[in-house]
Amino acid sequence: MRKLSSQIIVVIFIGFIIIPIVFLAIWSLSTRWPWPLLYPESITIKWWNQVLFESKGFYLGLKNTLIIGISTAIVGVGLSIPIGKYLVQKKSYIKSILEGVFFLPIILSPLTITLGLYQTFSKWNLTGSMIGVIIAHLIPCLPYGIRIMKISFEHFNEKYLEQGKMLKASKRQRQIYIIFPFLRPGIIAAFHLMLLISMSQYILTIFIGSGKIQTLASQMYPYLNGGNMSIGGVYSLLFALIAILMLLIVEYILKKYLDRPVKSKSNLK
Amino acid sequence: MSKIKENKMTYIGTIFMIVLILSGIVKGFMESLKRGGWNNYRNLFRGQEFYDSLFLSLKLGIITTVLVGLLSLLLIYFLYMISNKYPIKRVRILKNIIISPILFPYIVAAFCMGMLLMQSGILGRIAYRLGIISQMSEFPQLVNDKYGIGIVIGYLWKTIPFMILMLYPVLEKVKDKWYDLGNIYNATEKQFFFYVVFPMMKNAIMTGLFIVFAYSFSAFELPYFLGQTYPKTLSVYSYLRYAKGPFEERGEALAANFILTLIVIMIGTVACYFYNKLKQREG
Amino acid sequence: MKKKKVLIGIIALVAMISFSACQSKSVKEEVERLDLSTATWEEIENQANGKDVAMYMWGGSEVVNHYMDDYVLPEVKDKYNINLKRIPITDISDTINQILAEKEIQKENGSADILWINGENFKNAKENKLLWGNIVDKLPNYENYFDKTASSNTLDFGLETEGYEAPWGQAQFVFTYNTKYITNPPKSIEELEAFVKENPGKFTYPAPPDFTGSAFVRTVIYETTGGYEDYLIDLTREEFESKIEAAWDYLKRIKPYLWREGITYPESSGKLDQMYANEEVWMTLSYNPLHSAAMIKSGQFPDTTKTFVLDSGSLTNTHFLSIPYNSKEREGALVVINFLMSPQAQIRKMDPNHWGDQMVLDPSKISDEDHKIYENLDLGQSTLSLDVLKEHSIPEMKGRYIQYVENKWTDNIVKD
Numbered sequence: 009m010r011k012l013s014s015q016i017i018v019v020i021f022i023g024f025i026i027i028p029i030v031f032l033a034i035w036s037l038s039t040r041w042p043w044p045l046l047y048p049e050s051i052t053i054k055w056w057n058q059v060l061f062e063s064k065g066f067y068l069g070l071k072n073t074l075i076i077g078i079s080t081a082i083v084g085v086g087l088s089i090p091i092g093k094y095l096v097q098k099k100s101y102i103k104s105i106l107e108g109v110f111f112l113p114i115i116l117s118p119l120t121i122t123l124g125l126y127q128t129f130s131k132w133n134l135t136g137s138m139i140g141v142i143i144a145h146l147i148p149c150l151p152y153g154i155r156i157m158k159i160s161f162e163h164f165n166e167k168y169l170e171q172g173k174m175l176k177a178s179k180r181q182r183q184i185y186i187i188f189p190f191l192r193p194g195i196i197a198a199f200h201l202m203l204l205i206s207m208s209q210y211i212l213t214i215f216i217g218s219g220k221i222q223t224l225a226s227q228m229y230p231y232l233n234g235g236n237m238s239i240g241g242v243y244s245l246l247f248a249l250i251a252i253l254m255l256l257i258v259e260y261i262l263k264k265y266l267d268r269p270v271k272s273k274s275n276l277k
Numbered sequence: 278m279s280k281i282k283e284n285k286m287t288y289i290g291t292i293f294m295i296v297l298i299l300s301g302i303v304k305g306f307m308e309s310l311k312r313g314g315w316n317n318y319r320n321l322f323r324g325q326e327f328y329d330s331l332f333l334s335l336k337l338g339i340i341t342t343v344l345v346g347l348l349s350l351l352l353i354y355f356l357y358m359i360s361n362k363y364p365i366k367r368v369r370i371l372k373n374i375i376i377s378p379i380l381f382p383y384i385v386a387a388f389c390m391g392m393l394l395m396q397s398g399i400l401g402r403i404a405y406r407l408g409i410i411s412q413m414s415e416f417p418q419l420v421n422d423k424y425g426i427g428i429v430i431g432y433l434w435k436t437i438p439f440m441i442l443m444l445y446p447v448l449e450k451v452k453d454k455w456y457d458l459g460n461i462y463n464a465t466e467k468q469f470f471f472y473v474v475f476p477m478m479k480n481a482i483m484t485g486l487f488i489v490f491a492y493s494f495s496a497f498e499l500p501y502f503l504g505q506t507y508p509k510t511l512s513v514y515s516y517l518r519y520a521k522g523p524f525e526e527r528g529e530a531l532a533a534n535f536i537l538t539l540i541v542i543m544i545g546t547v548a549c550y551f552y553n554k555l556k557q558r559e560g
Numbered sequence: 561m562k563k564k565k566v567l568i569g570i571i572a573l574v575a576m577i578s579f580s581a582c583q584s585k586s587v588k589e590e591v592e593r594l595d596l597s598t599a600t601w602e603e604i605e606n607q608a609n610g611k612d613v614a615m616y617m618w619g620g621s622e623v624v625n626h627y628m629d630d631y632v633l634p635e636v637k638d639k640y641n642i643n644l645k646r647i648p649i650t651d652i653s654d655t656i657n658q659i660l661a662e663k664e665i666q667k668e669n670g671s672a673d674i675l676w677i678n679g680e681n682f683k684n685a686k687e688n689k690l691l692w693g694n695i696v697d698k699l700p701n702y703e704n705y706f707d708k709t710a711s712s713n714t715l716d717f718g719l720e721t722e723g724y725e726a727p728w729g730q731a732q733f734v735f736t737y738n739t740k741y742i743t744n745p746p747k748s749i750e751e752l753e754a755f756v757k758e759n760p761g762k763f764t765y766p767a768p769p770d771f772t773g774s775a776f777v778r779t780v781i782y783e784t785t786g787g788y789e790d791y792l793i794d795l796t797r798e799e800f801e802s803k804i805e806a807a808w809d810y811l812k813r814i815k816p817y818l819w820r821e822g823i824t825y826p827e828s829s830g831k832l833d834q835m836y837a838n839e840e841v842w843m844t845l846s847y848n849p850l851h852s853a854a855m856i857k858s859g860q861f862p863d864t865t866k867t868f869v870l871d872s873g874s875l876t877n878t879h880f881l882s883i884p885y886n887s888k889e890r891e892g893a894l895v896v897i898n899f900l901m902s903p904q905a906q907i908r909k910m911d912p913n914h915w916g917d918q919m920v921l922d923p924s925k926i927s928d929e930d931h932k933i934y935e936n937l938d939l940g941q942s943t944l945s946l947d948v949l950k951e952h953s954i955p956e957m958k959g960r961y962i963q964y965v966e967n968k969w970t971d972n973i974v975k976d
Contacts, residue, residue: 014355018371021352021437025375028389028434031399035392039859043413043839044402049859058622063629065648087290094291106291108549112298115491115541121301126661128300136671147297150290155484163450197446208382218658218671220614220647225382230619230648232388236858237834239622240388248380325975391831397840413840414761421824502831505824506767507974520653521769522967 029248036241055238059246065227066243070250073207073223076138077254080145080206081199084153087146088198089191092157114151121147122215129216136218144216145209149202156201160194196262200255207251224250302538309531317528318536327533329508334537337425337510338494341432345489346482348433349440353478356441357448357470365449372445376438383435387502390431394419420503427503432496436489443485447478487548491541511537601700604891605640612643613892616655617676619648623854627915631908636899642892647672652681659690659884670886673893677725678879679717679771683959685882686724692883694723698894701901702726707922711955712878718792718958725880726897729909730918731847732949733775733875736942740864741842747871749783749810756817762842764819764826764835767974769966772829772845775875777965778957781807783872791957800961808972815973822973837861847877849949850916853940857912866942873954878920903930912940918949 035041036055038048059066095107113121125144126135134140164187172186188195210225217226224247231240309317321327352375360368378386393399401416410416420427451474500510509517511533518530599607619625628646636642649655655672662670677685685691696702706713706727713727714720737745741762746752756763766773782788784806795803815822819841826832829845836844837860846852846867855861881900883893899905903926906919916939923934939946956962 014358017351018355018359021355022371022374024434025378025438028386028393029377029381031389031393032385040837040862042837042862043397044405046399046402046406052859063625065625065629087293091290104549104553106295108545109295109298111545112302112542114488115495115545116302116538121298121305125297125301125304126658128297128304130661130665130667143297147294147301150294193446204379210382210384214649214654215658220645220671222648227619227648228382229384231622232384236622236860237388237392238860240385244381244385244388247382247385248377251380326970391834395835395838395840397835397838418820421820421826423823501827506827507824507970517769520651 032241032244036238036245038238055236055242059239059242065222066224066246069222069224069227072138072221073225073250074254076142076145076213076221076223077203077206079138079142080149081203081258083142084146084149084202085157085195085198087150088153088157089195091150091154092159093161095154095158096161110151110154112151113147122211126215135216136220138221141213141217141221144212145206148209148212149205152201152205153198156194156198157191160191164190192262196259199258199262203254203258204251207247305531305538306535309528309535311528313525313528317532321529321532321536326508326514327511327536330511330514330533331536331540333425333508334494334510334512337428337432337500338490340425341429341436341493342486342490344429345433345436345440346486349437349444349485350475350482352437352441353444353448354470356445357474358466360448360452361466372441376442376445378435378438379442381435383431383496383498384502386431386435387498390427390434390499391420391502394427394430421505423505425500425504428499431499431503432489432493436492440482440485440489443481444478447481448474451477483548483552487545491545495537495541601698604698605895608889608892608895609641610643611889611892612645613673613889613896614645614647614671615674615676615896616647616649616652616672617674618652619646622858623915624917627909631914632896632900632905635905636896639899640895642895644896652677653684656681656685656688656690659685659886660688662886663688663690668886669888670884672884673887673889674896675882675884676728676879677882678877679956680959680963682716682721682725682880682882683719685884686719690885691724692885692887692890695883695894695897696721696723696726699726699898699901701898705901705903705921705925707925710922712876713920715955716880716959717877717956717962721880725882726901727878727920728881728900729906730876730878730920732849732869732877732918732953733772733779733845733847734849734852734867734869734944735843736836736846736852736861736865736867737843738836738839738862738864739866740862741839745866745868747868749780749870753810753814756814759842760817761819761821763817764822764832764841765845766829766832767825767827768969770828772832772847773825774962774966774969775847776845777807777811777969778875778962779870780810781957781965782875782954783870784810788873788954788957791961792955794958795961797964800964804965811973825974833860848917850910850912850918850939850943852942853912854916856940856942861942867944869944869949869952871952873952874949875956876953877956903927907934907937910934910939911937912943913938916940916943918946 034048037051037053039050039052039054041048091110095103122144125147129135129140129144134143168186168190207223208225209223210229213221213223214226217223224243228240228243228247231237231243313320356368356372356375359371391398395401396413396416396418398420400419401410401413404410404416405413418426419430455473455477456469495512497510497512497516501513501516504510504513508514515530515533515537518533519527522530615628617624617628625646625648633644633646636644652675655675656677659670659672675685702708708714712730714723716725735745741759742755746755752763765776768774768777781804782791785803790803818825819835826835832841832844833846833855835841837855839862849867852861852865852867856863856865881897883890883897887893901921903921906921907930909915909917910919919934923931926934
């Protein structure tokens with residue numbers, strides 16, 4: 009009985025989650041869908057055709073989104089690991105404040121930060137450039153990355169390291185064989201999340217990018233904001249598909265790369 | 278050697294973040310004082326609109342957070358129950374389906390909720406087809422309504438997956454390490470959840486809920502598309518004032534924005550304080 | 561202890577660097593600039609050869625984007641070897657903001673070369689000295705094909721353009737309705753009032769400051785206070801306030817018969833269009849008489865859609881192209897703008913198959929073959945004839961009145 013009720017509830021939740029997505033898919037394929045029809049008047053692929061084959065905007069946006077997203081994620085992970093580790097070591101008053109500051113971008117509205125940033129970036133000639141956008145994207149991304157790596161480090165047991173020390177493994181060996189494999193899930197998660205957050209940025213991109221840098225998000229918004237909504241639907245789905253694809257690719261690469269050392273012969277076994 | 282490199286990276290990263298974040302906030306504050314100075318704030322506080330907007334933002338933020346808290350706990354509980362009966366791989370697939378809304382930006386959520394919940398939307402049409410209503414206007418107002426129902430549903434669609442994203446890893450980790458221990462003590466599934474799993478999640482829950490609150494309080498897209506003309510939430514109010522208002526009134530818009538920022542920071546500090554106190558008590 | 565010292569040292573260093581960056585950079589790039597006040601058009605075209613020009617324009621319309629991407633961009637590349645970039649934006653006021661920020665830090669190389677602009681945005685830009693200056697006098701097509709005396713070309717919402725912006729197309733406010741539900745559309749604002757009373761909940765307008773919503777309110781103002789002439793002159797705030805009382809009264813009267821009883825309004829005309837397509841309301845509003853034809857073609861509006869204007873006239877305004885003061889490709893911008901004002905580009909733009917935006921050229925000045933093409937354009941069955949539109953066109957009121965109206969609408973109508 010309990011089994012059934014818990015299953016039903018989960019199904020309801022799943023339905024709630026999935027229905028809007030299914031709906032997006034139908035909308036992206038429909039011509040007209042007036043009241044009171046439960047399905048569109050007719051199905052067409054013309055919108056998909058338009059976006060994927062007839063206009064060049066999509067591919068430009070895709071290219072930029074990926075370059076910016078992946079760069080942001082890589083730099084983000086690179087910075088999150090040492091900062092996360094640092095925050096886990098002996099706590100001090102300053103550290104708590106630092107943690108707070110790192111946390112701020114998550115909770116602040118983009119408009120506040122963006123405006124101030126624009127002036128600073130302009131002076132340093134960063135506006136309208138990919139690098140500027142990447143740096144700007146780091147702001148909403150790093151807090152999540154740092155948080156994830158911090159939690160990873162919190163769960164890390166020093167005892168493993170000590171074992172390595174006892175077995176006379178060098179610092180580098182300890183890093184590669186003990187620490188990184190342990191951090192791997194955290195790194196993957198941090199990379200995932202930061203990539204996604206970067207992809208979803210809108211106001212930050214159009215402001216700091218001065219409109220020159222077009223990402224999928226900046227192209228998608230005008231359509232969903234009162235433009236052609238079928239095309240907006242197409243973009244939304246493509247956005248999600250690309251996000252998934254990127255996550256899978258990244259996971260595959262990272263797993264392969266971080267797994268390698270453990271598989272090779274190690275004198276720790 | 279690598280320790281110094283590590284520290285360098287930390288310092289660079291830290292300073293970099295601090296400079297960017299703080300300069301953004303400080304500049305935001307300075308801009309709010311341009312063109313009008315402190316009058317911007319004075320006018321803001323004198324008008325009724327500011328308070329109505331603030332109240333709406335708080336209301337939506339609190340309701341969303343409470344609902345998200347309850348519902349995501351419910352969901353993670355049932356996920357836990359399921360994970361005891363089914364292989365973990367399947368549960369992971371289930372979890373991945375549940376967190377899929379994270380892949381879509383908020384504007385997509387606004388669009389979907391609108392098209393589903395409008396009186397002429399899909400749900401309305403289903404009700405019409407089933408004979409529950411005989412005309413469009415009989416369908417309840419779920420979007421652009423007084424209570425912000427559509428807005429909250431939209432938030433739920435995005436934030437419950439986010440909470441599950443944060444809580445699920447704890448679930449797997451706990452099961453990994455502690456399940457056998459629980460078995461030794463002959464704990465029932467329910468007991469195990471409440472006495473072991475849930476406490477371990479407290480950290481993630483509180484962090485997650487705080488993020489949810491901060492977001493639903495200060496977000497823009499959902500209230501803009503699914504809200505009413507008046508009152509607007511503080512974020513929508515300040516954005517519209519800024520983007521579509523006359524140049525001269527920009528200062529007031531930025532002031533509203535800054536107040537929003539301040540409130541979030543204040544609540545954050547308070548939350549942090551209580552959180553640390555709790556942690557201390559638990560030792 | 562040592563670590564802390566190092567940390568503080570680095571922070572101080574960075575702080576110093578950021579402070580020094582605050583000093584305005586006086587980097588002057590030596591760019592070969594023609595003296596454009598004396599250059600011939602040929603020289604301008606030559607200088608523009610091979611350059612990248614960035615045009616900032618609203619990106620939410622697929623048809624507009626197609627017109628640009630599939631016709632304009634290849635043509636200017638072909639004809640003039642200019643790499644035109646279309647920069648889609650949601651709101652040109654964001655770009656104005658950006659240029660304002662650029663001006664404040666004295667940035668000489670701006671990102672935008674051409675702006676698609678009019679109305680309050682143009683006024684803001686011009687008043688804040690963000691625009692380059694008179695450009696129309698340099699454009700051959702303006703000389704050849706335009707009625708330079710027409711106020712639609714020289715007045716932008718009551719403000720003299722002084723040639724700072726070049727006319728690109730025309731907008732005219734029309735009501736769109738669904739003949740499935742309405743057989744006799746209202747001809748005056750009084751008839752509209754009767755209509756909403758008979759059909760409660762089936763009409764609404766976007767909340768100002770949405771421009772289309774604001775246009776509806778202004779239409780109400782014209783209709784309830786005796787016409788547009790009074791709003792072309794200068795009025796004091798009190799005079800204006802008392803004049804439009806009748807309009808506020810009207811809007812309050814019809815409020816309970818609107819969609820959602822007038823408690824809330826769609827936030828944009830896009831949302832209103834969506835509601836219209838869903839048949840939640842029976843009318844929508846647009847500044848483009850050919851918009852509904854384009855929407856029918858793309859399958860978003862039902863083909864029972866038609867448009868109408870009120871007997872006493874419909875607001876007409878021009879939209880323009882302008883060049884920011886710090887554009888680095890002015891020659892390129894001029895050449896592109898000139899092309900956009902050519903008869904071929906204008907007629908193609910007017911064709912609803914390609915965009916459906918009215919021409920700003922003087923039909924009497926274009927060549928005979930072009931004229932024939934122009935006459936034979938199929939504007940779509942929902943569009944009113946050009947003659948009807950022309951007969952009913954009335955000018956917009958001064959920009960600052962509009963801002964006032966948009967500001968006060970919420971207070972007067974919604975906050976009850």
